[in-house]
Amino acid sequence: MTFTLKPVVPNEKQSGVDFGAIIEDLDLETISAEDFEKLFEAVYIHQVVVVRNSGHVTPQTQYELTKRFDPQNIDLYGHGSMHRASESVISRDISPLPEVPQVQLLGHGVVKNHYGIEERKLTHPNHKVFHKDCLTDEEMKRGETRFYRWHMDAALYKLNPPKVTTLFGIKNPEPRREIVRYDDGTDDQLEVQLGTTAFVSGQRAFEILPQHLKEKAFKTQVKYAAHPYLWMSKAKSRSTGLGMVSEGKELSKEELPEINPEDVKVYPMLWKNPVTNKIHLQVHPAAVEDLIIDGKPVGDLEKVREILYEFQRPSISPENVFAHEWKDGDFVIFHNRGVLHSVVGSLRDTDSRIFHQCNIASADAPIPVTEADFTPYLATHPLNTTFVK
Numbered sequence: 338m339t340f341t342l343k344p345v346v347p348n349e350k351q352s353g354v355d356f357g358a359i360i361e362d363l364d365l366e367t368i369s370a371e372d373f374e375k376l377f378e379a380v381y382i383h384q385v386v387v388v389r390n391s392g393h394v395t396p397q398t399q400y401e402l403t404k405r406f407d408p409q410n411i412d413l414y415g416h417g418s419m420h421r422a423s424e425s426v427i428s429r430d431i432s433p434l435p436e437v438p439q440v441q442l443l444g445h446g447v448v449k450n451h452y453g454i455e456e457r458k459l460t461h462p463n464h465k466v467f468h469k470d471c472l473t474d475e476e477m478k479r480g481e482t483r484f485y486r487w488h489m490d491a492a493l494y495k496l497n498p499p500k501v502t503t504l505f506g507i508k509n510p511e512p513r514r515e516i517v518r519y520d521d522g523t524d525d526q527l528e529v530q531l532g533t534t535a536f537v538s539g540q541r542a543f544e545i546l547p548q549h550l551k552e553k554a555f556k557t558q559v560k561y562a563a564h565p566y567l568w569m570s571k572a573k574s575r576s577t578g579l580g581m582v583s584e585g586k587e588l589s590k591e592e593l594p595e596i597n598p599e600d601v602k603v604y605p606m607l608w609k610n611p612v613t614n615k616i617h618l619q620v621h622p623a624a625v626e627d628l629i630i631d632g633k634p635v636g637d638l639e640k641v642r643e644i645l646y647e648f649q650r651p652s653i654s655p656e657n658v659f660a661h662e663w664k665d666g667d668f669v670i671f672h673n674r675g676v677l678h679s680v681v682g683s684l685r686d687t688d689s690r691i692f693h694q695c696n697i698a699s700a701d702a703p704i705p706v707t708e709a710d711f712t713p714y715l716a717t718h719p720l721n722t723t724f725v726k
């Protein structure tokens with residue numbers, strides 16, 4: 338290995354951040370086969386790997402590098418073309434680069450003469466278009482913000498979730514500080530850099546569950562809505578960005594494009610990390626239509642969301658959030674099947690941000706956790722110290 342990898346050292350308030358690593362001396366344009374193998378492992382071990390000083394990386398290199406993480410991939414952007422439907426909650430945030438359409442341009446402000454794009458006005462997603470209750474303009478002006486939407490990058494219909502996402506921060510706004518407010522009846526808040534990307538670990542999300550919820554998670558299957566981003570397009574999010582408020586605003590089957598039952602995705606709640614074999618709790622809460630617990634569908638969306646919130650809310654508590662402090666030229670590779678992430682920030686008209694993002698739908702479904710994998714977590718297992726008799 339010719340590069341140096343340093344685990345992220347979180348500040349004292351981020352006591353639950355046990356993931357993330359930074360590399361400062363690796364050129365992604367000329368990476369050797371041996372170094373790629375090490376980088377591949379590092380992404381699954383550390384979940385989020387930041388390769389600094391990568392400002393020269395081209396869209397073609399980003400695309401090819403992303404593909405190398407999943408050689409069996411089906412060579413289609415993680416959302417296929419479904420996100421381009423104008424009502425989809427994804428379409429408003431990203432646009433493909435004409436020269437390498439698997440790489441998406443995102444950010445804030447006007448971009449000119451950019452890899453085949455003459456001019457484009459970009460808008461950083463703002464919680465005001467997605468949350469039910471929003472901060473006031475005054476609050477945003479004084480630097481208060483929200484997690485926009487906790488998610489993994491995945492179509493969750495027809496296509497399997499990408500294994501990794503690459504997120505390349507070419508240009509960042511001035512590094513003002515902001516406060517993320519949770520506004521969910523707790524006093525939780527988190528100080529972050531303007532325009533940070535926030536990550537939480539699915540492995541930690543599982544590890545911190547009490548015993549009864551670990552066992553329940555193991556018995557739970559997650560059924561995603563067909564055409565989920567259209568389905569949720571009129572609904573609004575909780576103030577934490579972690580799942581939706583239930584107001585009956587989801588589109589009905591009649592309002593959605595044709596549904597092929599074979600394309601509806603049902604995945605286990607727990608997924609296995611292919612390198613570490615660790616267990617990750619991995620659910621995209623906003624897109625879930627039902628939970629099947631011990632073979633029985635819950636069948637009530639409001640109840641489903643309450644159950645999910647109990648599983649997932651602890652994982653986004655301030656101490657567990659890695660809010661990356663972007664520098665221009667940071668090339669972030671993250672384990673999309675092992676972490677959730679969120680856009681953050683209330684950018685002003687004068688702020689400018691230019692990012693490239695790439696992920697590719699996978700031919701493989703996520704790896705389920707087997708009885709044998711789960712055995713060490715059973716209450717009766719001698720190594721399990723979390724169970725209090």
Ligand SMILES: [Fe+2]
Pocket residue numbers: 488489490678
């Ligand atoms: Fe994303």
